[in-house]
Amino acid sequence: MLLIEQADRWLFGILNSRLANPLLDDLMVFLTSGNLSGHILALIILFMIVQRGRSGLFPLILALVAVGLSDYTASGVLKPLVARVRPCFVLEHVRLLIDQSRSWSFASSHAANMSAVATTVWIFFRRGPLIERTFTWITIAYAILVAFSRVYVGVHYPGDVLAGMMIGAIWASIVYLAFSWVMKNFLHRPLAEGGGDGAA
Secondary structure, eight states: OHHHHHHHHHHHHIIIIITOOHHHHHHHHHHHOHHHHHHHHHHHHHHHHHHHGGGGHHHHHHHHHHHHHHHIIIIIIIHHHHOOOOHHHHSSSOOOOSOOOSOOOSSOHHHHHHHHHHHHHHHHHTTSOHHHHHHHHHHHHHHHHHHHHHHHTTSOOHHHHHHHHHHHHHHHHHHHHHHHHHIIIIIHHHHHHHHHHHHO
């Protein structure tokens, strides 16, 4: 465990300090601040509805459920359970680019929430026409950049964001599988059985 902690701190130093570039600072602050980049999420939601119409509500609702579960797991369960202090409050020479309250570090809810959205988009849109496949990869890239920004601005270790991304991907997959199971076993069955009776 100590070796993992040391590796996490070492990698944090590389991503937060050695890769620092004034050209990236504003972009990372933009990506990590919900009040600045929140409209990107609005565009993702708008694309789902415009591209798929009423059927676009299904991935949207599942994404919202997955985000809620991911956020609760990261912030409501793991942060108080692990009680890991953020790097900006415990390490020296951290480049802290945003105002950060004294909350716990593990796991990153930003990374978890965006991973839940990106995973849901990947499940529903990756096999669609070119515009949907492009939308899928843009959403995934955005989620990765948001996760990276949390390390770059100095408020999370790499391990925090990796755990958050795993949490989001897992919850999005579970929500989708549960939705598919309900659709198959409860909602479609009466229609199939009715059709069978009519044919007989």
